[in-house]
Amino acid sequence: MKTLNIIGAGKLGRTLGRLWQERGFFEVQTVCNRSLKSALTAVRFIGAGKAAGSIGEMPAADCWLIASGDRQIAALATELANHLHSLAVTNSRAPGHSDDDHTAANRKTNDSRTDRPVVFHCSGALGSSVLAPCRPAAIASAHPVHSFADPARSVATLAGTAVAVEGDSDALTVLNDAFGALGCRTLAIASEHKSLYHAGSVFACNYMTALMDLSLQCFAAAGIDEAEALSLLQPIVLQTARNNLELGPAASLTGPIARGDTATVASQLKAVAGTSPLLAANYRQLGLACVELARRGDLPAEIAEQLNALLNGSH
Ligand SMILES: NC(=O)c1ccc[n+]([C@@H]2O[C@H](COP(=O)([O-])OP(=O)(O)OC[C@H]3O[C@@H](n4cnc5c(N)ncnc54)[C@H](OP(=O)(O)O)[C@@H]3O)[C@@H](O)[C@H]2O)c1
Incomplete structure (x- = not known):
């Protein structure tokens, strides 16, 4: 099972984390919120994972979801980028790690390796480019057209929701499968149309x-x-x-x-x-x-x- 770390498990992050864990699609590994108390509450709701006091405490994972409010995503992406770099350096120094693996850290933007980590957010208004500092990770955005007013209600009603996605092709392959496992369908949206598309949902x-x-x-x-x-x-x-x-x-x-x-x-x-x-x-x-x-x-x-x-x- 792929591992998932969540930065910002509020209404949406808790719902998705719990459902992916229950369906056996992702193993929720670590959750980091603004406060440790809130991360602990999220971990209890999800039913798996550990609460982290900061991004720097989070271990490597296949997938990273930044589900903070939209205005925090850019700063958190920069913080995560620094952390991913540290994890890559630590990993490259580990015994048994080859030079070929190490070159991954220097890869260009749009390659489609299947083993690089995926970083995504769920904002309807922002494109995946806000996550660019996290490259060479694969980046994407995935916006569920659902109102996450109450996570317990959303856990029961999310199936059937459409999820608008854009980003790197290898990230989208993972997200198509991930949302498919929850009974949701993905649809492609061009990043330059996201504001209008999101305004449509807002209306x-x-x-x-x-x-x-x-x-x-x-x-x-x-x-x-x-x-x-x-x-x-x-x-x-x-x-x-x-x-x-x-x-x-x-x-x-x-x-x-x-x-x-x-x-x-x-x-x-x-x-x-x-x-x-x-x-x-x-x-x-x-x-x-x-x-x-x-x-x-x-x-x-x-x-x-x-x-x-x-x-x-x-x-
Ligand atoms: N709600 C919806 O209906 C909906 C629908 C579609 C898409 N979305 C998107 O989903 C994302 C999350 O929305 P939401 O409604 O779930 O927000 P939310 O309930 O306000 O949750 C945001 C979470 O982010 C955490 N956070 C904020 N700043 C942080 C930081 N610096 N470091 C770590 N964690 C931080 C908060 O931690 P604390 O709990 O400690 O404050 C909180 O748990 C947004 O991008 C939004 O556009 C939401």
Whole structure:
């Protein structure tokens, strides 16, 4: 079994570590978090491995996952690069190690040796190039399109997730197999498209969560408590998601904008504006997106103009 070291086992790192260990794909060897206490908690959740107090304490491994927050990845890659260099030097001095092995440390960037270590991260926004200091290791990024809000839930629901990957071919061979072992499928993404691709996920996932919160704020202002509002929303939210996935957004849009009910939109805008500026700003922007969508359907151009003027505040 290949060995895996994890630097930054938070929500995503814990989930993947546990699943790879359970499926027998990777043996989770060492985990290093910002604090030793957190690394110990991660090791308990994963059910394998040892907690390390620093990257310098981690032994050599076939695969290294940097699953810190995005803003720490570059600095951790530099720290790991120094450590990999020390490990390679130590290894080259070990008895029985040949000069041929030693030349691996001087290899150029894109070769495809199968025995060099793989270093990867799971950021949706960053490309694998942020890991370049770790060369001659093979580098890659692998972004699971999944919301790791709670590792225990993610362990049970990750199968079926798509994982967008880019990087060195030998790293991708390992990652295709690794995610395949979890029931996930990989898809290739060009590194220059990652920001747009990630924004697409952010709209559908993070912004949907923000929309739920805005919706709850409206219900709260109308005197409906959160528990009641969530139960009221559950069927319509799930049904809307299903409609969108099965029919597409244009055919799924219902409500006052799709019907061209300008008076209803004006009255809702007045009500939300009287409640909070954030609600009003979002109502206007998302309303404009709805008008654009409704135009692709039956909404007459003249009504669309009226709605746009209303939502832009020029009416
Ligand atoms: N969450 C998601 O839904 C999701 C989905 C797809 C991709 N991703 C990607 O997955 C990665 C991790 O996200 P996450 O949500 O799992 O983050 P997270 O829960 O905040 O976990 C980050 C982990 O990194 C550790 N860390 C931070 N700085 C460190 C350092 N200097 N040295 C060692 N460890 C350090 C933290 O340690 P402490 O616990 O000690 O603070 C924490 O355990 C990100 O690249 C993110 O873009 C996340």
